[in-house]
Amino acid sequence: MLVRLFLLFTLVPLIELALLFWIAQHTGWLFTLSLVIVTGVVGASLARHEGLRCWLEVHRQLAEGKLPAAPLLDALMILVAGAVLITPGVLTDLAGFALLVPPIRRQVRRYLTARFRTHVVVHPAEGFAQPPAQDDDVIDVEYRPRDEGE
Numbered sequence: 001m002l003v004r005l006f007l008l009f010t011l012v013p014l015i016e017l018a019l020l021f022w023i024a025q026h027t028g029w030l031f032t033l034s035l036v037i038v039t040g041v042v043g044a045s046l047a048r049h050e051g052l053r054c055w056l057e058v059h060r061q062l063a064e065g066k067l068p069a070a071p072l073l074d075a076l077m078i079l080v081a082g083a084v085l086i087t088p089g090v091l092t093d094l095a096g097f098a099l100l101v102p103p104i105r106r107q108v109r110r111y112l113t114a115r116f117r118t119h120v121v122v123h124p125a126e127g128f129a130q131p132p133a134q135d136d137d138v139i140d141v142e143y144r145p146r147d148e149g150e
Contacts, residue, residue: 043085
């Protein structure tokens with residue numbers, strides 16, 4: 001895992017830098033700088049829009065009494081998309097824009113869900129696995145204090 005993170009944080013920026021130099025060499029520095037700025041602004045705007053839509057979906061499902069697992073995973077992917085979109089680079093922008101497209105996000109969510117199911121083991125907590133047994137000797141009473149005038 002540490003090796004993967006090391007490669008991610010060293011190779012990806014080097015590849016991004018090489019791509020930016022290549023684009024600048026073929027189009028010019030002004031276009032390359034504009035490309036980085038425009039993709040950052042447009043990406044942040046799209047991430048904000050998708051994040052708001054996801055937030056509303058989470059609230060809708062909570063209001064219906066459902067567990068909003070899929071919208072919460074979408075929200076995490078939108079957060080990651082926003083983070084990579086504000087970093088300068090071509091590959092990270094492509095990955096960020098891809099995560100903002102709902103059909104692609106659904107495919108990634110399916111993959112992540114399958115991966116979570118195979119790699120995460122859930123154990124019920126003590127005392128919460130079964131509902132408490134009903135005791136017939138218990139009488140449920142509600143107490144209300146009386147007013148002085150009654």
